[in-house]
Amino acid sequence: MIKASVVVPVYNPGPYLQQCAESLLGQSLPPDEYEIVFVDDGSTDDSPAWLDALAAAHPRVRVHHQENSGWPGKPRNVGVELARGEYVQFVDQDDELAPEALERMYTLGSRNSADIVLGKVGGTMTGPSNVFAHTIASCTVADAPLIESLTPHKMFRRSFLLGNDIRFPEGRVRLEDQLFMARGYTRAKSVSIVGDYVCYLWIRRDDGGNNSGNALNLRAYYGNLREVMDAVVEGTEPGEVRDRLLRRFLRVEMMGRLREPRLNRYSEAYRNAGYKEVRKLALERFGSGPGGVVDGLAPIMRLRVTLLQRDRLDGLRELAQRCENVRAEVSVESAGWHDGAFRVGLRVGLVHTDGRPVVVTERAGRYHLDDELTAGLPTLPDGWDVGDPCEHVTGEVRAHHRETDTWWYASEPLRGSLEPLSHDGPQPRYQVVGTGEFTLDPDRLAGGAPLAGGRYELWVSAQILGLGRPLRITLDGRQRRDESVVPALVGNPARIVVPQRTLPVGQLTLRVDDRDQALAGAVASLGVGPLHVSGSHLKLSLPVRTGPGAGQHDVEVVVGRAGSAHTLPGRIVPAQSAVLALDDVPELPTGRHPLALRTDSSGRRPAAQIGVAVVREGRIVAVHGIGYRALPRRLLVRLTEGRRLRRRAYWLLGKLPEEQAELVKKAVRRVARWSPPTSR
Template sequence: MPIYNAGAYIERCAPSLVNQSLGADAYEVLYVDDGSTDDSAERLQRLAAAHAHVRVHRQENSGWPGKPRNEGIDRARGKYVQFVDQDDELSYEALERLYALAERNHSDIVLGKIHGTMQGPSNVFKRTVDRCTAADAPLFESLTPHKMFRREFLREHGIRFPEGRVRLEDQLFMARTYVRAKTVSILGSYPCYQWNRREDGGNNSSRRITADDYYGHLDKVVEAIKEGTPPGDLQDRLLRRSFRVELLRPVSEPRVLRRTGKDLEEYYTTVRRMAMTSYPPGVRDGLPAISRLRAELLVQDRLDSLVELARRTEKIKARVEVDDMRWRNGKLVIRTRVGMVRADGEPLTVVERGGRTLLDPELLDGIGGAEDWEVPDPFSYAYGELIVHDTANNQWWYPEGELAPTLEPLGGGRHRVVVAGETVVDPLTLAGGAPMTPGTHQVWVSAQLLGVGRRPRLTPAPGRSRILLGTVAVGAPPRLVLPAWGGPGGQLRLDVSGASRIGTTRRLLLRTAADHRFRHGVRGVLRRLPRGASRNIRAAARQADRWMLR
């Protein structure tokens, strides 16, 4: 852990480090104090005096995390190293589980599921993966260094963090490791790393970022990928992420609509030059339709067209349709369909014309350089999935089932691209193989179509009625699960009550009766309770029924 003027964050984070389930005799905690000027040194010394497996090294200030991390690699004595930032925490079993996964698979890198206020849902951690590489897994979607590395792997390849004030130092380090790692493992079943947003905003540097500075360092990331891969399909795929996410960002909404004058021109000129000189043509060719169009307009030097395209694309929304929802053997089965609609409420389409498939002419009408934009593959980068957010613990879980892309004919050669399918939410296994915890769990949708990504709440489509289901009891001892619509937009929520939470149980049963809008709703739930349900739960159902009669 690199430390610089961490102050009270040292004590806040320390318990999660020194009390790992792995056992104090199996690991060490190595703090590298990068010349702190506050009382961090004294705090660290007290911590080391109280815990035999804590070591502290102090050095002159280097101004950035790279050098203290490198110093930590050099001084570490373990087989693996795990990087942690000074304001973050590890879950209790993180090291034990990561180590077991690494040893079982002889892994060079192990990615532990990240959660916290600095991390939203990431389908990199959708499932636990024993063995993968950058060639067959979306590893480049996770570029923070908060991972476990085999120390000899880093030494063997001479992989170091850049030292000094280097932007994107984490991306550069991870690019060098991913392209060389023979075995990478992903622990998706247990939230390992809590990435916290500091109350004082201390996660971010206060130094102004210039276009030349930022993209000069991005160019080094690009070169690192090129050095570690031969030219061809794999290299293009790995480079596509930085092109799509970092390079096109200044010419996409919302940034291109907010920057003006010299500031916009500076970023535009910089990314245009880099698009033409740093990336092989195959990178642009493999992008989804709208992203590929942005790249073409950038190369054609059409800033005005990029601005107008961003203005129209920003207004595209996802339309979610819940076709069916029902309980099946104690599991909630949801059939959904997701498409995109333009600002006028009409579907975002592709059109067959003259043997070619073209991107929605209504969207592109009047945008110079975008006329008759061809879509070789309407399903490029198309995907969809449901995500469940455990709001009490701020953790995201992925149910079984993905939404598959398909074309739906609209007449006149027009088609809308949608993702559709069945998702199965198992309350007993959703949380990484464990039951859902008591509390409220919100259901979201994540979809990417034609280069437009959206993450809307799962709500009924406009004009469609809500599907109402009763509460079910699952597991032993039984816990009650109630699908209900509420909150912003009437989002689908799963309210979960443990058997001992009688007050919550009563509220859930009451809500079931209210949702069904008939007097015997609660009694219907009562009949579905298993024989082993506790007398308290049955009593709560009868109590709720009496309240409804009143």
């Protein structure tokens, strides 16, 4: 039985096709349970012959050659017709599937009778998407934000596509993917989402060949958007679900063109042409006043649409300029370990360029948007009523894995509240803020699965009053957080997780599995002790938290300097604060010796010093901390607290010759990473 057919439209792919094919041939699904259907759309390079040779060597590969159609739609449709699998997975010729993608997607989809299966997307051409925040066994477009993922690189039940006559438009049609997905989502009775494994890798080509950012034919583009919206209307009943789906196209494809930063950076001719087409479609579909679709927008977006309906491009441009000068600020209210998970409490608010908060003013029991955003805007003599200011406060905390460019999500949402501000007049003023406490469990954060090893940068994405901002989560170096932001030993088998404040911006990161000896640097900076000695056995307390049920972690301890050092097996043992345990310590020469730690079992990285061992009569009798050596780093932290100072430093670096600038950067990075002298 063929469980899945992978359909790949091909046209002059160059060297990228081979990488794609290798990823498809390397799937964990047994070879007799899937097939790969390449549809050559009249390629003029050597790919047709290469594909034929590939099919001759691999029975699960099939190739179909046809005249050039000029767009991926027809090759995909032909691929569906030729497919023999229960499910069809679409893949572009320059993208890849992760090794377990087909197996995981098919298993989840077939178990839940899914018509469509979404696999988490990663790679160099995609950003974060909370559609893939968690694995979902079964959902529909009515109860999940599926409409936010409109690319077709998904798995579809073949009988579902054929039975509902869901096909790609053929020929050169803009938004053909959105039309296909709108028809699919509104007809699907069950959709599954694989959120704990990156299935689809969307790769940016070196030549930019898969970047569709060319100038649009605006009239044709919005004509095609009409068809997409028609498909939504055709597939839904009047009401909240239909309004929410249509609202997405109003917010993104239409109003996204009429807001900052793009609106005021277009050429005048292009801006006017885009405005004309957007307004024409908006009036046609949503009328000239309030309605279910418009009313559900966040306050500032609803204000933009109102200005559009009233034909005030000048007002839209002024509002875009004012909103571009608004930024968001995040503060860490709490941080630390709790039951094996790192928890961080956040507060996010909007501020003007001078740091004053963006406010809402209460007038006769109603809340009005900050006058600095609305004063003087055409047709708004009485300001702008925002309704419930907290209704549209949303957001989430994200962990970005730099090595794989993958985003993972905490499960808790950001919630809105009003903070009263002091005022001189009779009208109370408030700042709308988003707050929340977020759990980052290294054993569950990857969509319910453990995080892979590496560095994870922490971000918060916030939407307040209709303005969205992604923000680095930064720790204030002036606040003492040594007692909470400490390393931890979690899980069994035990894993080391080290929270760090990276320079120069102070972003909070989690280093998982300690591949770069971050634990030793943290321990040295925070301090060690006390030491308990019993004969040849010793236990040294470490500033390392341990989660419930955590196992022990084997390490190496190096005592002495290079050339005369003793390397001893040790282990980090769970306790209220973890201890470094050494058994059968041999006799050592009397004196003071560097004591270094290596958690990287591969031996590729040297041990990093965490203290000084005092040896008398052959035995270690004390270990002194070396935290004072972190003083250069602490001074650097204080120096980089101010944004203006950081900008000035970058400006000065830019004035240096390239070679000297690199030397300065290298020295700063060495201090910023701070780890004590190393031993082999």
